[in-house]
Amino acid sequence: MESIVMVREAASADIANILRIYNQGIEDRIATLETETKDTAYMEAWFREHQGRYTVLVAERDSAVIGWAALNLYSHRCAYKGVADLSIYIERESRGQGVGSSLLQTLEHTAKASSFYKIVLFTFPFNQMGQRLYRKMGYREVGVFEKQGVMDNKPIDVMIMEKIL
Structure with a gap:
């Protein structure tokens, strides 16, 4: 029997696992246009930008981080302040x-609690698991x-998807 997945807000202690999982996504060529793996300094800077409304969550199973998701800035224009871009890596x-x-x-x-009304994401047309x-x-x-x-x-090609919350 598989153990339960727990989701919580990410902490700075999670950066190494977030980086490990992100680099897997880069290496597998299924989730991002990034082609060069990232280092700790990159991920620490990224994490500092993801505070407040632009939160990062991690999923844990048996106390091990196995995935993460983040709300990202969609646009600097104030008209889009209720729209977030999504990142998710397992x-x-x-x-x-x-x-x-x-x-x-x-x-x-x-996202709803942070006054977002819509989430958009960009995925590859061949990423069938993500689209499901x-x-x-x-x-x-x-x-x-x-x-x-x-x-x-x-x-x-890059597919755009959206959800009104």
Whole structure:
């Protein structure tokens, strides 16, 4: 029997695990256009920017961090202050086990409490596991930016999804 996943607000002590999981996402080429793994200094600076409304949550199983999710600034324009961008990463061994659903559900409650009314996300059209999660949680596809970025010297499309909270 699998143990329960607990979701909580991230602390600075979680930075090493957040970095480890993020770097897995970069290496696996399924979740971000980033191609170079990050270091502790990068993640510490990122974490400092994610305080207050732009929170970071971690998921734990048996006291081990196995995933994280964050609300990110969507735009500096004041008209978009109620819109957050989503990041969510699950460690390789824990993907497809409901960790993402637990994180996303908690993050949506946190977003509402922080006066966000909408979450947007950008995903790859080939990331079927991610899309299953997002659709299950009520996100809808808005469209696809064709050749939005370059990864490994190849143009790559990026799908936009959204959810009104």
